[in-house]
Amino acid sequence: MATTFTAPLQLTDNAAAVVKQLLQGNVEAPYLRIGVKGGGCSGMAYMLGFDALGEDDDLFDIAGVPVIIKKAHGMYLVGLEVDYQDEGDARGFVFRNPGAEVLG
Template sequence: MDQANNSPIQLTASAVEEVKKLLQGATEAPYLRVGIKGGGCSGVAYMLGFDALMEDDDLFDIAGIPVIMKKAHGMYLMGMEIDYQQDDAATGFVFRNPGKQAD
């Protein structure tokens, strides 16, 4: 896995392949944004999408993909692995934090 510029996240090979396909499409913003939402009773939800670079963003190059995230989100995303899975049950991006055990 390529983890340039001390990125707090990693992208699996299948996630890199899928993001590169999506970037070749009709995306208006050239950056992959990774972040969090929430934090209340139900915990945090992870988000993934294409966006423009903003002043309070950190920029990372992961396997040739420009990845951005809010500076404040880095501590919540540290060690996160993003995978792309495709099977009979579901297709999509999956967030995994190998350093945290499920309850």
């Protein structure tokens, strides 16, 4: 049985609505996966997709959306806000994390 933890991130109402619509009827990948991946000169990049629950995942209920995050990624997602924008030619998910400023 999976345990539900306090989420390190949040989904806006727009993002949650779009994800809920995309998840409808998805039996093979019934969770929204949010994570990070290493990326060259610009550091880490956020990633988002649909997946099944794995052994190394934490499960969260965020705005009514079942979200999974690899245990090792949680610390990099603290304070993240995921939004969905649909303005003219700009449509898609947007990541905002004021706590992820580059120190140097």
